[in-house]
Amino acid sequence: MSVENPKTRIVEIEPLTRVEGHGKVTVHLDHDHNVVEARLHIVEFRGFERFIRGRLLWEVPVIVQRLCGICPVSHHLAAAKAMDAIVGADVLPPTAEKMRRLMHYGQIMQSHVLHFFHLSSPDLLFGFGAPVKKRNVFSVIKEFPELARQGVMLRKYGQEVIEYTAGKKIHGTGAIPGGINKNLSIRERDALLGNIERMIRWAGGAVGVAKDYTLSHLPQVEQFANFKSNHLSLVRDDGALDLYHGNLRAIDASGNIIFDQVDYTRFNDYLMEEVRPWSYMKFPFIKSRGNLDGWYRVGPLSRLNNVSYIDTPLAEKEYRTFREFSRRKPNHMTLAYHWARMIEVLHCVEKIHELLLDTDLQGTDLRVTGARREEGIGVIEAPRGSLFHHYKVDEHDQVTYCNLIVSTTHNNSGLNRAVTDVARKYVGGKKRITEGLLNHVEVAVRAYDPCLSCATHALGQMPLVVELFDAQGHLLHTNSQYVDRPAAGLKP
């Protein structure tokens, strides 16, 4: 049983799927104990696609939120967009589209902030080498109380935006096929407007922290899992950053366009998924570049490499600095994800401000429907990158097919590269997995912010296990630690 309480919000007794998973890294050595390759194994659970089959189409945007405790709103909206296509809602009423955007910006903001302040700031503020005991959010609260407070408040603000648009901070119901189920009341609008200036200031400050860190640790940042790749994301039709809707653009490592303004419903013509025997998670690649060179990254870094500009002034200013830093070429530094992420937070807060001043949010025209289709694809830029939802629905309104490509799957190759890169540097002929290696692997994995639970379609905390194999495939050593995801976060 799991009951949700409108008032006390207790509960969640049984998750949809209670599946244990873990992130496992295997490091493979040659005869001279050099690292040949490191592989990130993610136990993938496909139970979800099965569960959703037979369910009714309007339930889908609500059900898919159970996939992920971190960014349920992204799944909610990607599914709603796919269902818009199925119910023939090709153009949503402005109120609906803007409410959904507001929800989405709130979500990206709170997710990025959670990631930065709660998960990454300890790494950045205390250094990766610091022991786990020190490298945690509690030490940040102790030693950088003001920063920690701003992190908590920014996140809380994002959650409030979600609550006012989706009805609840987590697992709401706002988006429905063809629209939205509520508008923004004047009271809700004013509550959000009251704090917006502060949020913009703090978000600007957070960009500063990430930027300063990057610039003052250049040697480390440049060395740490810095490798070339293609990048993929949605962009608006004028090339601007658009996290909610747009067309697909891909660029290569030097910034040349591979394809641009591709209608995402045709993604199958441009992307393919490769299966490798040792992994349940597929490896997508850009068809025209083949499986060896066609792998790409998604997420904040890729988005900022991809877009032509940002349409909000403060974020645009930061974005220019960011681009100048890599001389307008794509930035490939894994650690620059943090900087990119904070620029996006600033963009989201500016967008939220813009929307709050728009009276369309108080409109009452909430949904449309049109000619029914059998198939729908919804793509959105989730905090961690492009998220694809693809469904087929029969004439009885029941789902017959579902395929999800989540950000972590897009990043699968990148993650494996990053892990290999780190292993090469830190195994260093040793036959043991030191805590240093473990920490660095964890940091590399975390920089992508892989939603392991989402990629595996499981829920919960997962241990990261690193195993070292010799050339004959014998296990030399194994070591593990928890990749903690405080889904509930810190209470302010």
Add this chain to the structure above:
Amino acid sequence: MNKTMRITVDGRKIRASPGQTIMDACDDAGVYVPRLCDVEGLVPQGSCRVCTVKADGHTVAACTEPAEPGMKVENDTLEIKNYRRDLVRMLFHEGNHLCPICEASGRCELQAMAYRLRISQATKYPYLQPVRPVDASHPDIALDNNRCILCGRCIRASRDVDGKHVFEYVGRGIHKRIGVNAENLAATNASIDDYAMSLEVCPVGCIIRKREGFFAPIGARQFDREPIGMDVETRQEHHVPKRRPDPAFGNDGTK
């Protein structure tokens, strides 16, 4: 009209008319007796036992038990509440209820009852977690038996109000289910305009009006606004008496 009588509920004296059930007398007096299978507008059936009370020391179903002059009724005692909790819990165990993804959430009487009875923890018993197929054959109505609590309200509504016989019980014991009187819902004469298909009848998310799910935002749903039973408890003294089917109608809805 016969003379009214008095009964006591948890020490409070209330009026009852002859032939009235304990439940109806309580409702008229603004005393809420929790219930699931009984609903205004239908003949009481007395099957869920959530309305269990003690009348002069005997446990009875308030929705079917006639009030007697001077009767002493225990309704809101710990003992009775614990019975009700167990009954409601069992309903969660028997079906497959995932409230956060259910479109009845917020207007579901089972869920609201769980809150009213302060049930929020799992019990130590296993959940049966049945996987029952959804009947979505009808263009406007779907039936998700995973959430059915076998209250029979749909059967009575279809039979006594709509004059149709769309629903019926099939099977026995633990295998008892709500069935439809044809191969599937599409093959019956069910219509979205039937009373049986209205939101008033099915207390849970089993009878589904298609393409309306999640239209009501969180916060504006029936039990977001007030807990179940509050409507009864806040009744004014001189209210319109409860609506029950006209006894002149037979059980099959014909004169």
